Each structure stands twice: as C-alpha cells, then as structure tokens.
Amino acid sequence: MTPISKTLLVVAALAVSACSNPDRFGMGGGGAGGAYGANGAVSDPTSPAYFQQTVGDRVLFAVDESTISETARVTLEAQARWLMDNAEYAAIIEGHADEQGTREYNLALGARRANAVQEYLVSRGVSPARLRTVSYGKERPLEICSAEACYAKNRRAVTVVTAGASS
Amino acid sequence: MMLRLLTLLLAMAMGLSASPLLAQSGPLRIVIDEGVIEPLPFAIPDFVAENAAASDYARNISRVIAADLAGTGLFREIPANAYLSNVTSFASPVQYADWKAINAQALITGAVALDGNGRLTVKFRLFDVFSQAPMGDGLQFGGSAGSWRRVAHKVADQVYARITGEGGYFDSRVVFVSETGPKNARQKRLAIMDYDAANVQYLTDASSIVIAPRFSPTGDRVLYTSYESGFPRIYLLNVASAGRQALDEQPGTMTFAPRFGPDGRRVVFSLSQGGNTDLYTLDLNSGQRQRLTQAPSIETAPSYSPDGSQIVFESDRSGTQQLYVMPAGGGEPRRISFGQGRYGTPVWSPRGDLIAFTKQNQGRFHIGVMRTDGSEERLLTSSFLDEGPSWSPNGRVIMFTRETAGASGAPGLYSVDITGRNLRRVPLEGSGSDPSWSPLLP
Structure with missing residues (x-):
C-alpha cells in the first residue's frame, strides 16, 4: 500500500462518519451550492460537485406524489451511471415535502419519495449497500415563499454523494 | 423536583361550615356546554399581604389568578378602579352590597404570608355576590416563594372548578x-x-x-x-x-x-x-x-x-x-x-x-x-x-x-x-x- 492510498482511506473514513449525520452537516438540505465547496471542482467529472451540478442531484415530485416523472427519470439515469462509474462513493437520498401538509404525514411522504429514488437507482444497477434514505418532511425547505413556484422546488429528493462506499 | 415544592393543605375550614366543594349550585354557575356568550364578571382585590415581605407576592398572585380566569373567555375582570370597597383583612365580613353595585357576580379574596424560610402560604375564598354566600370552603395552599405562579394557578383552578363544575387547567x-x-x-x-x-x-x-x-x-x-x-x-x-x-x-x-x-x-x-x-x-x-x-x-x-x-x-x-x-x-x-x-x-x-x-x-x-x-x-x-x-x-x-x-x-x-x-x-x-x-x- 502506497502512502497516497493510505491518505485516501483516511479521507474516506472521515467522510463516512459525516454521511451518517446528514442533518448536522446540512448537505443538500440547507440550501443550494455551499455544501460541496470542499468536494472538488465542477470540472472534475468524478467529483461530488460535478454530480451535484452537472449530473443533477435532485428530482422533483407532483403534489402528494412519489411517482418518478419522465424528467426525473432522465436525471436518475444519469445519477445511476455516475454512481456506477464512481464506485468509491456512497449516497444518502433525502426526501422532502412542501409546507402544505401536516408534519407527520410529510415525513412519511418524504420517506416514500426517497425510497422511490433509491428503488430506481437500484433498478439501474447501483448496489443498495451504497444507498441510504432519510426523510426531512417539511423541515428543510429550499425555497421559502408560500407559492407553487417554491413548493414545486421543495417537493424533492436529493441524492447527496459522499466518499466512502461500504463495499 | 416540582412535585415536592407544593403541598396542598385541604380545607382549613376558615370558620366556614364544612360544605362539600361543589354542593352549592346557586345562581353563580357557568354551564360551559350551553355556550357562554357573556363572560361572568368577577372582582379580585389584591390579596392581603400578611407581612411586608409578602406584598409583591400578594399583588402578583392576584394578577395571575385574574389573567387565568379572564384568559378562558368565560370570565371578565372588573377593574380595580371601579371598586367601592377594599379588602384589607382576610377575616373581615364581605360587603356584598358594594360588590353587587358594580355587578361583580363572583368575588375572590385572599391573603398571602411569606415566612422566614421562604415559604408562601396563600389563603383564598370565593363568594357568590348575588346569593350573598361563600362558594365552597376557604382553602390554603403552601409552597416555596419560587413557586408562587403555581400557587396562583392552583387558586384559579379551584375558582374555575367551583363555578363551572369542571376541572381546571391552569396549573399545567x-x-x-x-x-x-x-x-x-x-x-x-x-x-x-x-x-x-x-x-x-x-x-x-x-x-x-x-x-x-x-x-x-x-x-x-x-x-x-x-x-x-x-x-x-x-x-x-x-x-x-x-x-x-x-x-x-x-x-x-x-x-x-x-x-x-x-x-x-x-x-x-x-x-x-x-x-x-x-x-x-x-x-x-x-x-x-x-x-x-x-x-x-x-x-x-x-x-x-x-x-x-x-x-x-x-x-x-x-x-x-x-x-x-x-x-x-x-x-x-x-x-x-x-x-x-x-x-x-x-x-x-x-x-x-x-x-x-x-x-x-x-x-x-x-x-x-x-x-x-x-x-x-x-x-x-x-x-x-x-x-x-x-x-x-x-x-x-x-x-x-x-x-x-x-x-x-x-x-x-x-x-x-x-x-x-x-x-x-x-x-x-x-x-x-x-x-x-x-x-x-x-
């Protein structure tokens, strides 16, 4: 084992502990951009930043739905390909709901959405061992206006990739 | 912790007949299910401070009781500047005519003492002004000075329960x-x-x-x-x-x-x-x-x-x-x-x-x-x-x-x-x- 790969392993281990706590690190939930600042250049197609911004890390849902739309399918195909090509990454899929709904129901709805994305990625060949899901319900809206323009962006599932697949 | 702060000393008799709590079903009664539109007017003169150290507590406890009752929407407090008589001693007889004249249907009086160990004693009585009679027995509550709000809520719960016939909810x-x-x-x-x-x-x-x-x-x-x-x-x-x-x-x-x-x-x-x-x-x-x-x-x-x-x-x-x-x-x-x-x-x-x-x-x-x-x-x-x-x-x-x-x-x-x-x-x-x-x- 060369010194370089040792370093990589340490980084990977750190990332695993971070990925077990998506809330504290605010990835994908708290706001656009930001979270990937330290995760490589967008120009590097193997970087999480590339995944987020070029592949597309999120898909949107209709009101009270967890069905994968045609648009979402295109994004998820690209996500699956990227995850297959970059096997060293794991992902947490965050399910979110807009504010029009009761808290508990929205948690359950977010779980459905995250699961729908997970199932799709698995159906495209991504190992389920690399994927986890979490629901935020309506706790972490991205857009804060109380109108459909914002609600539409909040009804989302975000695939947050982190180094350190538990292979 | 809080559980031990407060002991409820039941029915000190206070020279009143020992009638059961809700036995008096005279005119002073809010039956909530009938839908109260007009809140029942009540007066609560500042409780009498039985020693100097108790004076702030006496006033504050009276205010919390008044806020509890008025906050239900079932009661309306008559402001103190309308009072015709004052209550300067917990023991002296109630001047019913003075309270009737300002349309106070319920009158709550009380007294507060604070002893050298920081322990509060709060006594209160509830009167049905139009029937010219006490409503239930006088009661005494004890507690640490720091729990004065709880004592006030307990008094208000008693008043609420006696007038509505239902349990209160203020000490919560x-x-x-x-x-x-x-x-x-x-x-x-x-x-x-x-x-x-x-x-x-x-x-x-x-x-x-x-x-x-x-x-x-x-x-x-x-x-x-x-x-x-x-x-x-x-x-x-x-x-x-x-x-x-x-x-x-x-x-x-x-x-x-x-x-x-x-x-x-x-x-x-x-x-x-x-x-x-x-x-x-x-x-x-x-x-x-x-x-x-x-x-x-x-x-x-x-x-x-x-x-x-x-x-x-x-x-x-x-x-x-x-x-x-x-x-x-x-x-x-x-x-x-x-x-x-x-x-x-x-x-x-x-x-x-x-x-x-x-x-x-x-x-x-x-x-x-x-x-x-x-x-x-x-x-x-x-x-x-x-x-x-x-x-x-x-x-x-x-x-x-x-x-x-x-x-x-x-x-x-x-x-x-x-x-x-x-x-x-x-x-x-x-x-x-x-x-x-x-x-x-x-």
Missing part, C-alpha cells in the same frame, strides 16, 4: 418546539413552559432538528423525534434531569410520531422502512415491539383513547389522508372521517368524548373536533396553516401551531375553546410549534 405545563431563524435554516429546540408561557426552559440545544414532543400521562417524561443520529428517531426524555435515550434503534428505519399510552409504559409510533410507514408499539419496560398495521399506505399520528382500548390514527389507504380507529392491539381499522378534504393528526380528548384533528380543505387548514365515531364534526379555526392540536387537561381547550405564510412566515402557539370561541395567541416570546399540554400538575 406545555412542552413544545422553540423555533428561530429563517424557514430554510430553522433551528429547533425542545422547550417547556407554564401553560401561560411563563418560565420557558430549554431541554435540548439547537444542534439537531426536533419534532413533536409528547408528555407522558404523568407529565414527568417526554417523547419526541430528533435527527440527532442523522435520521429521525424517537427519544424519551426525563423532564427533571433532561436526560434522554433513543428508543427502537433499528438500522435502515426512521421512527417518528411517538405518543404514550395511558399507562405511561406503552408507546405507539410510526416506523418507516423501504418507504412504507406503519404503526408499532413499544413496551418501555420490556423493550418488546409489536407491529400494529401492515399496509402499503401511510399510517401515522397515532393517539390512544384515554382508557387505552383504542387508537385513532391517520392513513391514506383510501387515497387521501383520513382518520381511522382500531383496537389498541391492532385489528381492522374503521374510518371515521368522511367530510371534504384531508384529515390528519388526530388526538383523543382526555375526557374520551371527542377527537381533535387537523383538516386541510381547499388550500386552508383547520383545527376541528368530532365525536369518536366521526359524527358532529366542528371546525374551530381557519388559516393558512393550523396544525397539531393538543388538549388541555380538562378537555375544554385546544392548543395548536399556526404558521404564517411567506418568506418571513413563522409559527406561533394558539389556543381555542372547543366551542370555537376565545381564539388566542399564547404569549410566547419568539416562535414555537408542536405544543403538548401536560396533565394538571400534582
């Missing part, structure tokens, strides 16, 4: 989620306060999202959901020590919406696995878990009937969120909500007669109540976003979350009488959500 607490920051970066902390928003204390820090705390039947423990582990999970918190423990830690699952059974030992909650949410119970003593529902639909927001025999919950098995009742051990659920719109967050009233819920219809949110068979649905509120009702200990008042719309929207706590009257904002400084009302404190 509310656990809730304190919120700060903008909508897309909300910080949430568990907090506890008196029912009237006094004495706010924080139970958790803001490092993790916390959701929907629920009191145990004795008010000493709280169930809630936290993202402490990175995933929503149910926790049990001891109120006195603020110590907490995670419950039901199964990898690959999310747990939320916990609520105690009436025995304080069983917990019913939702568990999501593979995108599907069902109901489970957990026995806190044995750690044994039981699955109650097994359906591909969402089953959540469960609440026990006060006798522990049934559970009301919400499910979208029909296609939209509706309310269902099933036996507490599981079994065929019976749908009880049939009106327009969606129904969620059902909570069984402590009297067992009603179920409070959140209703969504045509872009508006409502808090409502219905009988346990779903009949006689009544909507109590309407706004951009009302949700999460919690019952007062006597089942007369509902506290809930009202969130305002837009980028600067924020949640506040509100209360409303089950008649739909007396909608009030709970005077909490800052934002709060997800209230859970304790039982009456011992």
